[in-house]
Amino acid sequence: MEEQALKAFTNTPSYNSRGRGRGKGRGRGCGGRGNRDFNKNSRGNNDQFQGNDRGRDHDKSKVECFRCHKFGHYASECYTRLPNLKEKGESSNFIEEKEVKTLLMAVEDAKDNEVEIWYVDTGCSNHMSGSKSSFSYLNENFHSTMSFGDCSTMKVMGKGDIKIKTKNGFVETISNVLYVPNLKSNLLSAGQLQEKGYEIFISKGSCEIIDPVRGVIAVVNMSSNRLFPLKIESIQSGLLAKATDSAWLWHYRYGHLSFSGLKTLEQKDMVTGLSQIIVPSHVCEECVVSKQHRSQFPNGKSWRAKSVFELVHSDICGPINPSSNGGKKYLITFTDDFSRKTWVYFLQEKFEALSSFKSFKARVETESRKTIKSLRTDSGGEYCSNEFSIFCEKHGIRKELTTTYTPQQNGVSERKNRTILNMIRSLLTESGVSKDFWPEAVNWSVHILNRSPTFAVKNMTPEEAWSGRKPTVDHFRIFGCIAYAHIPDKKRSKLDDKGEKCIFLGVSDQSKAYKLYNPITKKIIISRDVVFNEERFWENNIDETKQILANFDGDN
Numbered sequence: 001m002e003e004q005a006l007k008a009f010t011n012t013p014s015y016n017s018r019g020r021g022r023g024k025g026r027g028r029g030c031g032g033r034g035n036r037d038f039n040k041n042s043r044g045n046n047d048q049f050q051g052n053d054r055g056r057d058h059d060k061s062k063v064e065c066f067r068c069h070k071f072g073h074y075a076s077e078c079y080t081r082l083p084n085l086k087e088k089g090e091s092s093n094f095i096e097e098k099e100v101k102t103l104l105m106a107v108e109d110a111k112d113n114e115v116e117i118w119y120v121d122t123g124c125s126n127h128m129s130g131s132k133s134s135f136s137y138l139n140e141n142f143h144s145t146m147s148f149g150d151c152s153t154m155k156v157m158g159k160g161d162i163k164i165k166t167k168n169g170f171v172e173t174i175s176n177v178l179y180v181p182n183l184k185s186n187l188l189s190a191g192q193l194q195e196k197g198y199e200i201f202i203s204k205g206s207c208e209i210i211d212p213v214r215g216v217i218a219v220v221n222m223s224s225n226r227l228f229p230l231k232i233e234s235i236q237s238g239l240l241a242k243a244t245d246s247a248w249l250w251h252y253r254y255g256h257l258s259f260s261g262l263k264t265l266e267q268k269d270m271v272t273g274l275s276q277i278i279v280p281s282h283v284c285e286e287c288v289v290s291k292q293h294r295s296q297f298p299n300g301k302s303w304r305a306k307s308v309f310e311l312v313h314s315d316i317c318g319p320i321n322p323s324s325n326g327g328k329k330y331l332i333t334f335t336d337d338f339s340r341k342t343w344v345y346f347l348q349e350k351f352e353a354l355s356s357f358k359s360f361k362a363r364v365e366t367e368s369r370k371t372i373k374s375l376r377t378d379s380g381g382e383y384c385s386n387e388f389s390i391f392c393e394k395h396g397i398r399k400e401l402t403t404t405y406t407p408q409q410n411g412v413s414e415r416k417n418r419t420i421l422n423m424i425r426s427l428l429t430e431s432g433v434s435k436d437f438w439p440e441a442v443n444w445s446v447h448i449l450n451r452s453p454t455f456a457v458k459n460m461t462p463e464e465a466w467s468g469r470k471p472t473v474d475h476f477r478i479f480g481c482i483a484y485a486h487i488p489d490k491k492r493s494k495l496d497d498k499g500e501k502c503i504f505l506g507v508s509d510q511s512k513a514y515k516l517y518n519p520i521t522k523k524i525i526i527s528r529d530v531v532f533n534e535e536r537f538w539e540n541n542i543d544e545t546k547q548i549l550a551n552f553d554g555d556n
Helices: 190-194 239-244 246-253 259-267 285-291 350-368 386-394 407-431 435-449 462-467
Strands: 090-097 100-107 117-121 127-129 135-139 144-147 153-156 158-165 171-179 186-189 199-203 206-211 215-221 229-231 312-317 330-336 342-347 374-377 398-401 481-486 499-507 514-518 523-527 530-537
Touching: 135 171, 186 190, 190 199, 246 259, 246 530, 285 407, 312 350, 312 407, 330 350, 330 407, 330 435, 342 350, 342 435, 350 386, 374 407, 386 398, 407 435, 435 499, 435 514, 481 514, 481 523, 499 523, 499 530
Parallel strands: 117 186, 127 171, 312 374, 374 398
Antiparallel strands: 090 100, 090 144, 117 229, 127 186, 135 158, 144 153, 158 171, 199 206, 206 215, 312 330, 330 342, 481 499, 481 530, 499 514, 514 523
């Protein structure tokens, strides 16, 4: 399945691409046949524009227009018939790819154009944009040539996807958009939309986009120059920048960690495998949308542990909707006060907090050879049960409970959970990975945060403060990107593929390997032999029920 963000088609009849016009009396082609007038009074009389002396190779340099008395065009092609157009302001263009010629209509008047405006075009068979920064993915190996009515040409320098944001906050994708660097307008192809099962009716100065099931989902009024502009908010996703700019690449690999944080990691040599970071001038919109919160009140200095596991902070977050594929609804975190390293577990119900704490205690005390001395939590029933109290008393663990309705007293856990939730919002929004995989996003977020700078620990990451070893990050990849896992020889025949296409979901907590998901077989794969394409996400796993056009505004 290939996700298509925009789904619309036109009822305008399909005419032969040679000599086809748009609107009222505009010529088409490089000196080719004349236009077709779509006025009621001229229907059926199109042959009058197809004289024998107007062939494709006919030289019109000596042809005089009887309307404006200028040379080079016929009266039927004269710009004076449309007073809002300038002589070179609007022309008929087409794409030459191999031997297939595709007609389109491009608007060249720069003063009327904005990047956010897309023109619904019944004569354009490909979506097109001249803004490279708008592309979330761009295949720059795709090349073609676009020719204008005056026989000038422009290069098509790529083909890719553009992410946009709808009124209700969804991030969607316009696929298969041609990148034409010198094009001053964005064109939304009605012909390309037609393949998706929608209808476009143009009547009485308005363009209606119709869903066969839901009815009219967009009405676009005709502008003064007889075009149909549709307002679309594009998103600077940074995927193109990631390919050439290491700062953006590591920003996305690090789950949208701030650029100042990345710069701190580099300058203080806190991890190995990190490239040079140059802070970009513009902000990441996913960060603004996913992480924005109210300003904090100033905090006074609080007591700090002097050694590992002298104090552990814990808190439960949830219920989280939707529940995970394994039925988990809650997450519980344990954060060491001294190193600020965090561990996370997932629960179906809150009463499972004790079993998670037992697992955490056994694991970390074995690894560190140190014992937990104090546990600070809120006053929730899951921490105040008799079983929990008896277990802590038996193992000499001092319980510190915060005052009811005073979460500030457990600020370390509260802030940690908020940071984790902000990060997984960014990861899931950018990648389009289904929300059912939120535990995988949480695990990867915690893995990242343990290798990120924190104000509480100077000049080292939580991982180094806890283990004494400087962590490496050369295994970091962009969450949700395409990954190709190697299939062992024993699991395939001679003619089977050697790899399978998957989605990157982080690293395994049981082995030094990557955790992947195959949406086709719906299986989790653990593999070390993986090839990544960090410039692509698996578009098909985005919720197909999202509709875009219903949230668009016309240029009224």
